Amino acid sequence: MADSEVVTNVAASRADIAGLPLAPLNPLPYRQQIAAIRSFHTGFEVLRDAGGPVTRLRFGPKGLFPDFVVVSSPQAAHDLLGAPMYCTDRAITHDELQRLLGESLFTLRNKPWLPRRRILQPVFTKKSVNAFGGHMAQAADMVAAGWTDGQVVDLDAASRRVTLRALGRSVLGIDLDERADSIAGPMRTAMNYVTGRLVSPVHAPRWLPTPARRRARAAARQVHDLAAEILRSCRDDPSHDAPLVRSMMAATDPDTGRTLSDAEMCNDLVVFMFAGHDTTATTLTYALWALGHHPDIQEKVRAEARAIGDREISPTDLPALGYTVQVLHESLRLCPPAPGNSRMVTQDIEVGGYLVKAGTLASVGMYAMQRDPALWERPLEFDPDRFGPEQSEGRDRWQFIPFSAGARTCIGDHFAMLEATLALATMVRHTEFHSLDKDFPVALPFTMVADGPIPARVRSLK
């Protein structure tokens, strides 16, 4: 399409939407609205129940504070996340992260992001991921081998160990779990700092070296140093087995032939550790906890895994693990590690039948949408069958988007699903889980994670 046609079409569609009403203002009192956006999982449900699936919040005079629109319907999610790239962009949430961790695929504004994504996309296709993502089964076997019959284990600690080990092996070629203290701790410190700045209405100016800021910077440096060390080992030692780093070193922009600089690779490796660890670990923890309350569902997963035989479960077994994937989808529905996201609207757009003006901050509440009684039958019940082929037929694909959707969708979705599927099948194959706590408490250090240990009694079936 010629540039002039694009301009004409944009002008026409902007004229079309100019007459639409603004999203209705949320009727909750100011303090309740503030509390709700701080807990952007359950808080967005509160906003939805009070103000509908497209609701607007105003925190001060126009021009001083942007309007904030929270959406939780499939159509509105589609309109916002699927909007052309010149209509929305990264928001202040991402700027804060970028200041701390450097320019990465996660934080870059759309314009500089596009070439970076073009280079990295082929590294994360299903096919490439199958080639480097097979370490999860070994990691899961290794962790389960340390358990004794009848022991009470913390599912969250176990899932974190498995995920960190597999991520380290697949991505970096090292045993990250053995360096857990130098990785997981700093990552949590940095995330707590970023989230603290985002949800607090008053913060110290950026130049002030507060103790929290000093700690966050030191933590970010620690993770960066590790990424740089790995990159150096790959350059110095051609036999260093770090498949993802090697793929990144070889990746080129299909349009321009450009490769990634070392600084870009380091920043992206750091963000892969940040974006990939807590999220995948929490998915696995929640799935194991839910199975620990549903012996019948657990048995179905076990039967599927056992049908593969006694050898190590590998990426090629994925087609035989359909029900295990359904269990993970149901876990991601009820406990999406990224419960909400955010965009800055840069051109007036239509969202769910309303006009959302340029300069508005907008957020999709995945948690609120994926638990909405208006969209799901028995929304709080753990029922993996709802993701069976027949039951899924006809469901709006924007109704279930734990990895987000649109141009800035998660690049690690295949990798995460592969890892979680191999780990779940491997762990359940020879171990029976009985969850001991009725509830699954969550915290929001940045992504949604288990808040404290998730105890379960394990019984060996070997």
Ligand code: HEM
């Ligand atoms: C269950 C696991 C995971 C979940 C639920 C998840 C979820 C998400 C979501 C919702 C987004 C989009 C955020 C937005 O719309 O602003 C995202 C982006 C991203 N994720 Fe994931 N993620 C997971 C695992 C991973 C893994 C394993 C990696 C890397 C190895 C990863 C790397 C990224 C990156 C780099 C982005 C930014 C993509 C871009 O803007 O191009 N994620 N993730």
